[in-house]
Amino acid sequence: MRSIRGRKKRSIIMAGLLCLLLIMTVGYSAFSSQLDIKGSSIVTSKWDIEITDLQLKQEVGEVENVSYNFDALTANMEANFYMPGDEITYEVTVSNLGTIDAVLDSIKINMASQDIIQFKVDGITSGEELDHGTSTKFDVIMKYNENITTQPGETSIDFSMDLNYLQKGNSSNFSDAVTDVEDTLAITGIDLTPTETSVKAEISANNAIKYYYSLDNDKWYETMDNFYTIYHLTPNTDYTMYIKAEDVNGEVVFSSKPFTTLDNTNPELKLTMGDNVKGENGWFKGLNINIEASDAGGIKDTKYCVSSNDTCTPNTDLELTEGKGTYQFASSANNQTLCVLVSDRKGNETTKCTDAYKIDSEDPTLSDMKIEPKENTMTVTLTANDDHSGVYKYYYSKDSGKTYIESDSPNYTFTNLSSGDYFVTAYVKDIAGNTSEPKAGSTAISATFCQENGINNLSDCVIATAAGEEKNIETAKQTIEAKGTPNFTVTSPAIVYSESHATNTATRSDTTYHNIANTYTFNPTTGYYTLSGYKMTDPETVDFSNGKDYYTCVSTNTSCTTLYKITGFKTSTNSITGTKTYTMIYYPYTARVNSYDNSTMGMYATKDDDGTSYYYRGAVSGNYVKMADKYWRIIRVNGDGTLRLIYDGTSGHANGESSSNRQVGTSAFNSWWSDNAYVGYMYGDPSDNQISEASVAFTYTGLNSSAKYYFGTSYTFDKSTNTFKLSGDLVQATLSEYRDKYNTSQYYTCFSTSSTGTCQRLNHVQKYVSATSMSVKAVEWSSTTYAGAHANEKNSTMKTYLDKWYDSNLKGMDSKLSKDTIFCNNRQVSTYKSSPYVGDGYGVTPTMYSYPRFYNWSGSSISPSLTCPGANDKFTVTTTKGNGELSKPVGLITADEVSMAGGRTSSQNTLYYLYTGTTYWTMTPSHFDSASNAREFIVTATGVLNGWGLVHNVYGVRPVVNLNTENLTFTGTGTMQDPYVVS
Numbered sequence: 001m002r003s004i005r006g007r008k009k010r011s012i013i014m015a016g017l018l019c020l021l022l023i024m025t026v027g028y029s030a031f032s033s034q035l036d037i038k039g040s041s042i043v044t045s046k047w048d049i050e051i052t053d054l055q056l057k058q059e060v061g062e063v064e065n066v067s068y069n070f071d072a073l074t075a076n077m078e079a080n081f082y083m084p085g086d087e088i089t090y091e092v093t094v095s096n097l098g099t100i101d102a103v104l105d106s107i108k109i110n111m112a113s114q115d116i117i118q119f120k121v122d123g124i125t126s127g128e129e130l131d132h133g134t135s136t137k138f139d140v141i142m143k144y145n146e147n148i149t150t151q152p153g154e155t156s157i158d159f160s161m162d163l164n165y166l167q168k169g170n171s172s173n174f175s176d177a178v179t180d181v182e183d184t185l186a187i188t189g190i191d192l193t194p195t196e197t198s199v200k201a202e203i204s205a206n207n208a209i210k211y212y213y214s215l216d217n218d219k220w221y222e223t224m225d226n227f228y229t230i231y232h233l234t235p236n237t238d239y240t241m242y243i244k245a246e247d248v249n250g251e252v253v254f255s256s257k258p259f260t261t262l263d264n265t266n267p268e269l270k271l272t273m274g275d276n277v278k279g280e281n282g283w284f285k286g287l288n289i290n291i292e293a294s295d296a297g298g299i300k301d302t303k304y305c306v307s308s309n310d311t312c313t314p315n316t317d318l319e320l321t322e323g324k325g326t327y328q329f330a331s332s333a334n335n336q337t338l339c340v341l342v343s344d345r346k347g348n349e350t351t352k353c354t355d356a357y358k359i360d361s362e363d364p365t366l367s368d369m370k371i372e373p374k375e376n377t378m379t380v381t382l383t384a385n386d387d388h389s390g391v392y393k394y395y396y397s398k399d400s401g402k403t404y405i406e407s408d409s410p411n412y413t414f415t416n417l418s419s420g421d422y423f424v425t426a427y428v429k430d431i432a433g434n435t436s437e438p439k440a441g442s443t444a445i446s447a448t449f450c451q452e453n454g455i456n457n458l459s460d461c462v463i464a465t466a467a468g469e470e471k472n473i474e475t476a477k478q479t480i481e482a483k484g485t486p487n488f489t490v491t492s493p494a495i496v497y498s499e500s501h502a503t504n505t506a507t508r509s510d511t512t513y514h515n516i517a518n519t520y521t522f523n524p525t526t527g528y529y530t531l532s533g534y535k536m537t538d539p540e541t542v543d544f545s546n547g548k549d550y551y552t553c554v555s556t557n558t559s560c561t562t563l564y565k566i567t568g569f570k571t572s573t574n575s576i577t578g579t580k581t582y583t584m585i586y587y588p589y590t591a592r593v594n595s596y597d598n599s600t601m602g603m604y605a606t607k608d609d610d611g612t613s614y615y616y617r618g619a620v621s622g623n624y625v626k627m628a629d630k631y632w633r634i635i636r637v638n639g640d641g642t643l644r645l646i647y648d649g650t651s652g653h654a655n656g657e658s659s660s661n662r663q664v665g666t667s668a669f670n671s672w673w674s675d676n677a678y679v680g681y682m683y684g685d686p687s688d689n690q691i692s693e694a695s696v697a698f699t700y701t702g703l704n705s706s707a708k709y710y711f712g713t714s715y716t717f718d719k720s721t722n723t724f725k726l727s728g729d730l731v732q733a734t735l736s737e738y739r740d741k742y743n744t745s746q747y748y749t750c751f752s753t754s755s756t757g758t759c760q761r762l763n764h765v766q767k768y769v770s771a772t773s774m775s776v777k778a779v780e781w782s783s784t785t786y787a788g789a790h791a792n793e794k795n796s797t798m799k800t801y802l803d804k805w806y807d808s809n810l811k812g813m814d815s816k817l818s819k820d821t822i823f824c825n826n827r828q829v830s831t832y833k834s835s836p837y838v839g840d841g842y843g844v845t846p847t848m849y850s851y852p853r854f855y856n857w858s859g860s861s862i863s864p865s866l867t868c869p870g871a872n873d874k875f876t877v878t879t880t881k882g883n884g885e886l887s888k889p890v891g892l893i894t895a896d897e898v899s900m901a902g903g904r905t906s907s908q909n910t911l912y913y914l915y916t917g918t919t920y921w922t923m924t925p926s927h928f929d930s931a932s933n934a935r936e937f938i939v940t941a942t943g944v945l946n947g948w949g950l951v952h953n954v955y956g957v958r959p960v961v962n963l964n965t966e967n968l969t970f971t972g973t974g975t976m977q978d979p980y981v982v983s
Contacts, residue, residue, distance in 0.1 A: 046100070047100050048098035050094070052093050054091070059088050062083050077142075084148045086143070094130065095134070102132075103129050104127065104163060107126055108162040109221050109222065115145055116148060118141075120142075121161070123138035129168060173251065192257060199241065205226065205253075210222065211223055217256075238260050239261065242256045263346035269292070269350045271352050273290070279432035279434070280431070286503025286504065291320065299344060300344055303315055303316055307336070308337070314341035333387065358432070359388075363430075369383075369439045373422075375445075377415045380411065381411040395429070397426065399423075420622070421443075423442050423596070442655045442911070443975070458980060460473045461970075477612070481605040481612070488900070488904075491912070495595075496594045498594035502590075507586070509583045510581070510582055525907070526906065526907055551563055551565055562588055562589070565586055565588075566585070604900070607867060608867055610822075613637060615637075622973070625979055626982070632646060638821055644960065646914070646959075654976060655912065656915065659918075660917075662917075662918065663916065666955060669953075673760070673934045674722075674781070675780060675789065676844075676845075681823075683792075688788060692779070698932075699773050700773060703751060706734060710753070713745075724750065726755070730755055732755075746764065747765050749776075786841045790827050810961065816968060817961050818889060822882045823891030824875070827872070828849065828873070830850070897922075901913065905945050915939075
């Protein structure tokens with residue numbers, strides 16, 4: 001026994017002493033009884049089973065190992081326990097060092113009936129074999145019962161365990177105990193008294209001196225008493241009590257009796273507030289309730305309900321994992337109370353409800369903003385909605401969001417305004433404190449400044465007004481020129497984005513892996529998230545227990561506008577196909593508009609081919625012109641004094657308004673696309689072309705895996721239609737069939753399912769790539785020199801379209817439109833050379849034109865320019881300044897002008913004056929790609945300047961003209977409500 005010792009913080013030490021004995025005498029007797037030694041026979045067999053190692057494996061809590069030691073047949077372990085829940089584990093190794101295979105006959109535990117120290121043996125069972133030359137390891141675990149709430153009367157517990165090994169193939173009378181023997185030894189009765197967590201067994205037996213009790217028929221508790229209590233059982237669980245009785249001669253009899261533990265205790269249930277975001281006015285922006293249920297007999301069902309009342313009847317299943325779960329409140333206009341019911345296997349129930357909470361995790365929606373300018377005022381009217389807590393406050397700014405005015409009203413009037421452009425922003429806030437994304441718009445307060453000051457030239461009026469109503473035109477020009485060059489690497493207005501993290505989780509299912517990272521970066525200029533240190537990851541291998549965060553853009557993407565913060569995966573497998581579906585639980589991270597920077601809005605100056613040009617940038621609203629009953633927007637005052645206009649509809653459209661009325665129709669830029677020539681507004685006569693095969697292969701994608709395409713050994717070409725057709729030996733096959741039969745044949749194909757199909761670009765197959773793609777080289781009717789490709793001999797589809805539109809719509813204004821001002825179709829080949837883009841602007845060789853000037857802003861790129869470097873590319877009606885190839889003084893905007901106006905590659909801009917909500921053409925060549933496609937710059941439906949417009953695609957057309965403002969009368973002030981009217 002160990003004495004009681006004092007310790008700070010503790011009043012008692014509970015000591016546990018275990019002695020483990022390795023018994024082999026029975027085994028040796030069994031072995032000896034089978035040996036038959038005669039004559040001079042030599043016995044080489046050896047029986048030797050020993051404890052060969054004893055290690056302290058684990059300590060939990062304040063437990064203190066006192067000592068542990070062992071010899072061949074005995075292991076001793078002693079520990080002090082200070083607090084309920086303390087636990088210690090020792091690892092024992094038993095080895096068969098002899099040459100005889102052994103078996104564990106029985107495990108006998110000698111321990112007084114008590115519920116203070118819980119004793120457990122893991123990793124070894126009766127009947128387990130231990131062959132010679134092998135070892136087995138098992139754990140001996142002692143734990144201070146964590147349910148003890150009062151100081152135990154005992155302060156020292158001694159117990160022992162015997163392992164009885166026999167020669168393999170033998171068994172003792174203990175393990176082979178019978179149920180019926182002579183009257184001298186018999187079990188005549190078993191009385192069992194179960195509680196929820198224990199059972200007391202009382203044996204009636206004749207001539208017994210020793211008793212053994214077991215619940216698993218494996219490890220036996222040995223005692224001299226005919227009663228014993230086994231603790232730490234599970235409520236409402238079926239068990240069988242196994243009993244053995246032994247007499248003075250070592251004879252053993254066996255019996256058993258089933259029983260079921262009681263369960264009269266309701267489950268425990270805890271509802272606590274989990275992750276939450278507190279809002280305003282007593283609301284939460286997000287709230288989780290942590291649910292924890294436990295029952296000694298196990299939880300069977302969990303149900304919940306949510307109500308606007310104080311209580312409700314739970315009827316919806318709720319899944320708990322190891323007794324724990326989380327409920328996430330949705331947004332609601334009403335108070336919400338969560339009620340949870342848990343039931344155990346016996347049917348005992350516990351129901352609890354939370355307090356009532358108000359939750360609104362969703363931002364209000366600002367769907368519309370109308371701006372009504374008058375003489376020196378403007379009224380802003382907002383249309384906003386919030387389905388939950390309700391719209392609470394309205395905020396208005398007339399200075400691009402630098403300062404806001406708070407209001408309770410959805411409309412506000414700014415007064416005493418000076419004339420000029422105004423960039424208005426507004427947002428709303430709901431009662432919970434959530435704010436909408438700001439909405440922006442622009443307008444202008446008009447003034448009759450030019451008429452009042454005798455400025456009769458419209459170009460001069462535009463410059464004077466943009467310079468802050470400067471009467472002296474030269475001074476106005478100097479004022480504008482002094483502003484310098486804006487930053488073309490950002491849009492105008494520049495949008496500042498911020499991260500927006502959802503407070504509610506969502507799910508999505510995929511059958512593919514994802515690039516997953518632990519960190520990311522966010523670009524406030526573009527609103528894009530980018531993964532850092534990402535890796536293609538099997539969702540089943542993600543460890544959510546290590547405290548790390550996990551993010552993905554989904555699939556192979558590494559940059560995205562919606563980032564997924566992953567909190568878990570659930571995997572399901574299709575029983576028929578074996579396909580795994582990974583359901584991701586995540587918080588969506590999005591980008592929201594935080595603010596706008598419109599500091600570069602206005603007019604700037606730069607050089608063009610005729611002098612200094614003054615161009616508009618950003619969300620300007622004083623550049624409206626009405627001419628020929630159509631609305632136009634001023635792009636710039638050209639260096640020759642003319643006014644460059646772009647079509648904007650048959651009625652006035654505010655900045656940010658999406659409307660197909662802002663274009664005259666749609667058209668391809670060129671119906672032919674398979675040569676460098678077709679980036680041109682005009683191009684060379686193709687009759688002198690020749691058939692050429694590209695030197696660089698590309699992967700033709702998007703094919704149908706089940707379609708049977710025709711392939712041929714040769715082809716014919718029709719010059720009149722610029723089309724190829726297969727000839728020679730034809731075969732028909734899916735791509736997979738081609739791989740199996742013809743992959744080394746390198747046939748030609750149009751990827752047509754018709755044997756007579758034709759194509760502008762013939763594909764010379766190089767090899768199979770996948771069931772929907774092939775590596776091919778383009779075969780085309782191609783130009784042989786740069787001069788031949790870009791000779792202005794044939795009209796593009798776009799030129800023909802614009803000329804026809806001009807005749808129908810602007811012929812009456814012909815005298816007022818400049819015939820000398822240049823439209824630039826810049827076909828200058830870029831100095832950028834990187835494989836495969838090494839071409840010189842003709843044939844089927846990939847070539848860069850203006851693409852690198854707008855997609856590479858680091859070092860080698862240059863700013864947009866209004867000068868046109870090639871004389872051949874300066875399209876005019878007369879030959880005074882240009883090539884004289886136009887019959888009508890009409891063209892398109894250039895990518896350079898879009899950039900100067902506030903457009904940017906890879907960045908949306910829905911607020912600058914060139915945004916229409918539709919995709920439309922520029923006349924700036926971008927590149928001739930590796931798949932032999934001619935590409936032109938376009939402006940996308942989101943205002944992005946984009947260099948990937950396939951010339952044979954159909955996009956919007958916005959004519960551009962140059963208005964000669966000399967001797968031209970005009971009225972109006974340039975606003976949408978009062979445009980400059982030219983008649």
